[in-house]
Amino acid sequence: MTLTQLPIISFAQLDTEQERTRLRKAASDVGFFYLVDHGLATEQLQQVLAVSRQFFALPDAQKRALDMENSPHFRGYNGVGAEQTAGAADTREQFDWMNETTALDNPQQPWQRLIGPNQWPQSLPQLRQQLLALTAKQTQVAVGLLRALCQSLGVDAHALDHTFSDAPYTHAKIIKYPGVEGATQGVGAHKDPGYLTFVLQDQQSGLEVEHDGEWLSVEPLAGSFVVNIGELLELASDGFLQATKHRVRVPKPGTYRYSAAYFMAAQLDAEVPVLDLPAEMKARSQGVSTDPNNPLLRQVGENVIKGRVRSHPNVAAAHGY
C-alpha cells in the first residue's frame, strides 16, 4: 500500500516497549517519522522561526559579512545558488552553525579543520542565544532517541554512547527557500551524514521523502520535528536501517518556506561500530549501500567532511581542502 503520511512517534512514550516497536518499524520501513511530545515548547520553536525570519531579512551586506567562504570550519551564511547537491545548485539561503569551539593549532586531518568558532551577526544577538539554546535541547532529545532506537534494535540502550561521550558533533542550519520562477530544486536528493536529523518546518510544505521509488510529501505537523535516519545509523545497523533520500521542492513564486535542520553525529574522532543485531533483523538487513558517488565512511570526521566539501566546493577551494 502506498504510504500517505509519515508515522508519528511520541518521544515521551519511548519508555514503553510498544512505542519502541513503532519506532523501530518507522525507522526501518520509512527512515523518516514525526517526533512529538519531545518536551520542547511550541513557543520556543516559533521563536526560532521568527528570529530566523529576522536574520534572512537583514540587509544583504550584513549577511554577506558572515559568508561561509570566510570560514575554514564551514560555518556561516550561503546565498541562493551557493550550495551544490546531486550535481546541481540549490535554491536556498542558509546559515550554518556547529559546536562552538576554538580551532586546533595544528590539525593533522582535513576533518579536524571542522573544529572551530561560529560566525554570528552582531546586529541580531538573539539569533546566537536562540539557536544555541535550541541545539542544546535538541541534543538531549537526540541522545534519548538514539538510546531508545538502540533498545528497539535489541541491543543495549548505551551501545553507541562511547562514540559521543566527549560530546556529539552537532551541525545545524536555518534555511529560507524562496519561490523562484522556473526553479524546482530547493535542495537536491541526498542522505544526511550523521546519526539523526531533526527538521523543524513552518506551515509551508516542500520536503519530500523517497519511499518505494516514489516521493512522499511531508506535510507540516505543528509542534513536531521531522526526524530521519542518517548514514552513521545505516553503518551502525549494517543497513538494517537505511539513510533515506530526501529533497526539498521550491515553493510557489512569491512564497517562501522556512525550516531549521539539526544533524546529530558522533564525535568526529570516533569510528562507528557495527551493532550485533538479533538474527531476524540481520537476516532482513540490506547491507550498507554502495553508491560510488557517496561512499559511507565509518570514521565519523571523514564522513562529515565528505558532505561539507561536496555541498560547498567554493568554501573547500577557498581553504585548500
Ligand SMILES: O=C(O)CCC(=O)C(=O)O
Ligand atoms: O529544509 C528541509 O526541510 C530539509 C533540509 C535538508 O534535508 C538538509 O538540509 O539536509
Ligand SMILES: [Fe+2]
Ligand atoms: Fe537532509
